[in-house]
Amino acid sequence: MAGKPILPIYPALPGFLMLLSRLFETRPDDDGLPGSQRKLALLVLVMGTLMAVLDGGIVNIALPTMARELQVAESHIVWVTNAYQLVTASSLLTFAALSRRVGRHRLYMGGLAVFSLASLCCALSESLTTLLLSRILQGVGAAAMLSIGPSMYRVIFPSRLLGSAIGLGALVVAFGIASGPSLGGLLLAVASWPWLFAINVPVGLVALWLAARALPREAAQPGRLDWPGAVLSATMLGSFVYGIDRLGHGAAMGEVIALLLASVALAGLFVWRLRRAKRPLVPPALFAEPRFSYAAVISMLAFTANGAAFVGLPFFYQNLMGLPPWQAALMFTPWPLALMVAGPMAGRLADRVNPTKLSSLGLVIFLLGMLSLALMSNTAAPLDVVWRTLLCGLGYGLFQAPNNREMIGSVPLELSANASGVLASVRTFGQSLGTALLGIVLALSFGSLQLALWLGCAFVVVALSLSLWRIPLAARR
Structure with a gap:
């Protein structure tokens, strides 16, 4: 059953292929890299981002097995996940600023090298201490890549394709989040847990070899961090x-x-x-641009609602609806699937129309989906669950890529690396806040999962209000 949740991904392939064909179109007046070089550079970004995102969740399904084989308590083995997330989250802004001092291509390649080496160390670990130290090192490599990934699209692709490129980035992240548990379970069905890490080594080495040939070179800027x-x-x-x-x-x-x-x-x-x-570390000039500030705050609010739902719904499906884990995963799959379909479409449209209007429309649909989930009964039929989660995924997909484009595209090119770091940080902050929201609600004597979803709806309402307010700003760009 472990492989079931990844099967519905295939309907998204036609949209993915259409997006790729558009990204490699070349015009005489294009900035960025030539079409042929874009392919290799894009492959490097996809490989690095996917490895970093997958490793945030792919090991979760193996934690009980790892605790048993390493002979440690389950309360201790959870730090295999926590250490990675903690180091990654706390390093994002620092690496985004460091990229200006050493050049983005050097930082990204350094992150790939550290991540690949740390993955090998994780696979060879025979004690929890060694594994945790390796995961910390792996989190450092992941932060170096994730902190500047979105800004790399800015120098690889021409301005006319920036929305499509960022839409592809959102699709890669969605795929990593959606398929992590399923791919982990599938791999564990045929191999032992060290292979969850070892598989990164050959992929990372290939990505590193391609990066040396394809990523655009940048001169290091003078000054100290x-x-x-x-x-x-x-x-x-x-x-x-x-x-x-x-x-x-x-x-x-x-x-x-x-x-x-x-x-x-x-x-x-x-x-x-x-x-x-x-x-x-973060130039104040970033926040002097109202479009950037609005997009950053709106992104944090939306990720807070998204985080509360992502963590809360599995509990709802299993504890209240009585579904087994694999079936709960299937009930949840329509959300990331719809996001994967809507993200590239929204990215293409954001290159042609006002992205704040698209992201506002996405927030409206996302709000309707969240409201429908908050009103859902624990006796709802499977199809009744599916359309609600599809609505959430569709709305979030329409929101995320245009809002990311507005955030990255509204600042000067020399500040895009810092903007990328802020984007990754507000995403992490929002997801953590959403998780906290759920935990606080469930700790209350009168708390319930529905209350957490209602509070998530309140965050979306605030985000939508700000998004509608900023539309005239983007119209004057």
Whole structure:
């Protein structure tokens, strides 16, 4: 049964192939890379992004087996996932800023090399300590790639295809999120858990070889990295993500509150540092552009609602509807499937029409889907579940690519790497906040999964209001 959830992905292939053919069209006045070189550069980005996203969730299904074979408690083995996510989240802004000092192509290739080496170390680990250290190193490599991935599309593809390229990036991330558990289960059916990591090694080496030949070269910019800002950024994001994780694992509320308050205090110091540093980690000029600021806040709000639903729905399907895990996965599959179909379509349209109108329409549809889920009975028939999750995926797919295009495309090219880091950070922050929202609701005596979905709807309403408000700004671009 492990392979079932990935089967519905195939209907998305025609749209994927149409998107690829458009991305490789070449015109005499195009900026970016020539069409033939774009293919190899795109393959490098897809391979790196897919490995980094997949490794965030593909090992989850193997955690019980790993705990048994390494002879450790299940409460300890969860850090195989947590360590990777924590390091990745806390390093994104730092690596985005570092890319300006060393060049994006060098940073991306360095991330690939570190990720591949760390994957080999994970596969060879014979103790939990060694495995955790290897996962930390793997998270560093993943952060280097994910922090600048979206901005690489800006220099590889011509401006007229930026929306389509970013739509493809959203599709790759959706595929990684959707297929991680299924691919992990499928691999475990024929091999042992170290192969979940070992499979990255040959893929990473091929990607590294292609990257050396295809990625556009950039000159390193003079200046030092803002190390105080980097430390504040890492501790700010790290304490927040760790606090959310502790909340989800039943930690004392005092400990959770202390971690979250520390994150807020560090955020204040981080903003103070940005305003006073000569070369700050995140240039304040980014947020001087209203279109970028709106897109960043809206993305965080939407990812918060998305995170609450992604974590809450499996509990709803299994605990309230009584479905077995594989069938719950099938009920959930229409969401990422619809996103994979709608994302490339929305990306193509965003190159031709106002992307804020498209993303606003997507938020309307997403809100309708979230409302339908919040109103759903635990005795709903399977088809009644499917159309609701399809509606959510369709709306989110229409929203994400145009909003990402607005975010990356609204800033000067020299700031696109920093914008890419902010995009990855608000996504992580929003997903963590959505997870916290669900955990807090379920901890309340009067809490319920429906209440969490209703609160998710409230976040979408705020995001939609801001998205409608910003439409005139984008119309003047």
